[in-house]
């Protein structure tokens with residue numbers, strides 16, 4: 190693959206997407222995009238350069254570039270950079286550089302990159318501290334997958350709004366008990382839960398940054414941002430600002446919430462979500478959290494260096510703190526996530542995922558493409574579904590472009606297809622959309638097909 194394919198921000202199309210679209214609310218299908226003017230076939234009507242939050246599944250994590258999402262059918266040789274390894278650290282506090290001739294590793298943050306360009310771009314947007322936060326979360330990942338001890342998971346029929354509220358109220362009550370909360374620091378997550386926790390954590394980090402009026406990127410982050418932009422021939426200010434994640438928390442949370450539908454379909458998820466909340470609260474929002482205690486681990490558990498641990502048990506510049514102003518191993522200040530990790534926020538993040546997220550599909554898209562993860566892009570989530578859509582979604586790196594597949598008249602609704610509806614009969618399409626996206630499709634094609642459908646079609 191040529192380097193140009195790594196340029197995730199290089200998406201064709203207009204910069205001011207709202208010139209072509211407006212949102213109108215329909216009583217049956219909610220908010221939906223319409224064309225402001227006649228639009229020719231092949232026009233990009235909307236693009237999103239990066240999701241607000243996303244996750245790449247663990248099984249693909251070391252095969253996919255964390256920045257441009259390049260994937261080569263499981264080959265790994267193109268992934269030259271990992272986490273923040275090799276990143277120049279003006280603060281001088283790096284813990285995983287070459288020390289006494291030995292590479293010192295801590296547990297990985299689970300980020301691999303094609304090259305320094307992709308690594309720099311990721312760091313420019315997310316900040317070095319996000320790597321440290323991911324590393325802390327990865328420490329909660331169970332080393333071995335175990336069968337879960339969940340004797341009596343709720344049945345779908347038992348899931349009601351009251352039951353879900355009650356379950357979270359119990360968590361809220363337990364949270365008041367210091368002894369109970371201390372236990373949360375050591376809770377572990379299985380692979381699926383950790384992957385979901387990464388999705389939640391990234392959204393919380395973005396929220397926290399937004400709230401943190403006083404948050405000023407460190408000199409190190411600014412240098413990284415500027416370098417990455419220069420390398421990619423991008424402007425060094427404005428759009429590629431450190432605070433740019435494609436949308437705001439408000440954009441993200443105004444998406445349709447689907448908590449109840451989702452939990453009714455997968456009742457077991459309620460326990461997973463609660464466990465994830467406890468882990469996030471326990472590790473990122475408690476005094477003396479594992480962020481402060483973040484240490485190298487031993488060779489038996491992923492490239493450990495015991496000597497390093499002994500020598501640097503209490504590393505310089507490393508607070509055993511109260512969650513505020515902790516210092517990361519790289520010298521940057523770690524943000525305090527405590528105020529962002531609330532039950533309401535975590536529930537909102539979970540309830541936006543179903544029905545709004547886009548699968549991160551291997552490109553070029555074929556029948557055999559792998560689904561590498563999922564991502565939520567707030568603006569594109571206002572596209573409604575149509576079984577014969579007039580807009581197609583194309584992935585460019587971590588960005589999406591939405592392109593008309595035929596000419597569209599001013600005022601016409603612009604729709605994409607959520608799944609692989611093409612070629613399916615009406616009943617099958619309805620079933621897929623009901624089970625996967627929780628709605629009865631009332632697109633123009635379904636209305637026509639419903640009236641002409643034969644029994645059993």
Ligand SMILES: C[S@@+](CC[C@H](N)C(=O)[O-])C[C@H]1O[C@@H](n2cnc3c(N)ncnc32)[C@H](O)[C@@H]1O
Pocket residue numbers: 217218219220221444445544545570571572573574575626627628629630631632
């Ligand atoms: C990704 S959101 C699209 C934006 C949504 N209309 C809103 O107001 O937020 C998906 C939701 O839109 C509605 N929707 C989308 N396409 C639809 C269709 N063809 N028929 C009925 N409802 C649809 C359903 O409520 C679905 O859960």
